[in-house]
Amino acid sequence: MTETTEKDSIFKTNIDRGLKAKIIQFNEDESRITYICSRNYATSFKNPEETVRASYFVELVLDYQYPKERIDIEVKVERRTPDDRADIVIYEDEECKVPYLVVEAKRDGITDSEFTQAIEQAFGNANSKRAKFAIVVAGNTRTAFNVAGFKQSEREKM
Numbered sequence: 001m002t003e004t005t006e007k008d009s010i011f012k013t014n015i016d017r018g019l020k021a022k023i024i025q026f027n028e029d030e031s032r033i034t035y036i037c038s039r040n041y042a043t044s045f046k047n048p049e050e051t052v053r054a055s056y057f058v059e060l061v062l063d064y065q066y067p068k069e070r071i072d073i074e075v076k077v078e079r080r081t082p083d084d085r086a087d088i089v090i091y092e093d094e095e096c097k098v099p100y101l102v103v104e105a106k107r108d109g110i111t112d113s114e115f116t117q118a119i120e121q122a123f124g125n126a127n128s129k130r131a132k133f134a135i136v137v138a139g140n141t142r143t144a145f146n147v148a149g150f151k152q153s154e155r156e157k158m
Helices: 006-020 048-063 112-129
Strands: 024-026 032-035 041-044 071-076 085-091 099-106 133-138 141-146
Touching (some): 006 024, 048 071, 048 133
Antiparallel strands (some): 024 032, 032 041, 071 085
16 A cells, blocks of 8 residues: 555555455556456546545445445446446345445545535436435545435425
């Protein structure tokens, strides 16, 4: 792993756990990460958001016991902007056809308005994928939603 500050230690700890469990791996210079899930997905590890996604992916598999075979990364979202993708999708079924949870990951330290925008993105992606739940993860800040339990305008009234 690269050098980290104390603030980043939870991310480093989770990523180290993921490496040990062989659910993530890095290339030689640690510039790219590969997620070992329903389809192995490799991407640049230079974006600060990727540290958050990698750490949360490890938690989903190791702490919350979601099978890695039911998790996909960077999933195309129908009816959204052409290149819009959900950061992480957990499926109910082994064929990965029935989305259960959509995760929107953001870098640590975003503003309140950026977090609100991430909530909108998570809801849009979850509704498009017809997932039951959505969660926004921005560093150590997390908020989960029961998307299936509310009509789109109902959550604004809460």
